[in-house]
Amino acid sequence: xxxxxxxxxxxxxxxxxxxxxxxxxxxxxxxxxxxxxxxxxxxxxxxxxxxxxxxxxxxxxxxxxxxxxxxxxxxxxxxxxxxxxxxxxxxxxxxxxxxxxxxxxxxxxxxxxxx
Amino acid sequence: xxxxxxxxxxxxxxxxxxxxxxxxxxxxxxxxxxxxxxxxxxxxxxxxxxxxxxxxxxxxxxxxxxxxxxxxxxxxxxxxxxxxxxxxxxxxxxxxxxxxxxxxxxxxxxxxxxx
Numbered sequence: 001x002x003x004x005x006x007x008x009x010x011x012x013x014x015x016x017x018x019x020x021x022x023x024x025x026x027x028x029x030x031x032x033x034x035x036x037x038x039x040x041x042x043x044x045x046x047x048x049x050x051x052x053x054x055x056x057x058x059x060x061x062x063x064x065x066x067x068x069x070x071x072x073x074x075x076x077x078x079x080x081x082x083x084x085x086x087x088x089x090x091x092x093x094x095x096x097x098x099x100x101x102x103x104x105x106x107x108x109x110x111x112x113x114x115x
Numbered sequence: 116x117x118x119x120x121x122x123x124x125x126x127x128x129x130x131x132x133x134x135x136x137x138x139x140x141x142x143x144x145x146x147x148x149x150x151x152x153x154x155x156x157x158x159x160x161x162x163x164x165x166x167x168x169x170x171x172x173x174x175x176x177x178x179x180x181x182x183x184x185x186x187x188x189x190x191x192x193x194x195x196x197x198x199x200x201x202x203x204x205x206x207x208x209x210x211x212x213x214x215x216x217x218x219x220x221x222x223x224x225x226x227x228x229x230x
Contacts, residue, residue: 004157036221043119043206043221044158090157101210102171103219105157 004106019078023091119222133195140209
């Protein structure tokens with residue numbers, strides 16, 4: 001079974017400050033890892049993903065995440081927060097390989113950006 | 116740009132009534148997913164289709180929920196009878212099928228309120 005733990009249900013930063021959203025996963029097989037963003041009353045948009053290869057992954061809107069197998073982590077960062085980054089962020093895991101990419105999501109982290 | 120369509124966007128119903136949600140995936144996407152997202156939680160997979168066949172419905176409450184994808188294109192999720200605890204966002208996603216990872220694209224969701 002796979003699971004995801006997002007540390008901190010709410011993170012508040014100032015505009016221009018570093019954004020760090022934490023995600024730890026549990027998986028019995030090599031995982032695929034994802035970060036999604038959700039704006040109010042909208043669906044989910046993929047920010048970035050790790051499948052294989054380079055462990056530092058760059059995504060859209062200036063976000064990046066690093067897969068650390070030894071720490072079972074996939075934390076999301078952005079050097080400088082913008083007001084438009086305010087949203088809910090979800091970390092997700094699926095089994096690597098095969099053809100069934102069922103996603104297991106964390107409970108989400110609400111990011112607030114203060115002017 | 117192709118998108119996953121869902122309707123209605125919002126639905127209010129009374130307890131014990133029947134409700135239905137519709138999803139039209141991106142053209143050519145053989146895999147279709149229905150997720151339920153309770154407020155403050157991450158999405159949880161209800162059912163996954165490969166063409167018209169159900170691949171995974173292990174988390175679908177089959178006593179009241181049903182899903183179909185008769186022609187392997189659009190899909191309907193039904194709840195009968197609705198209960199207060201069914202209030203949630205219902206998200207549809209679709210993806211290509213084949214070797215290697217295929218990104219899931221999410222629709223805007225249907226927000227259900229059961230009174």
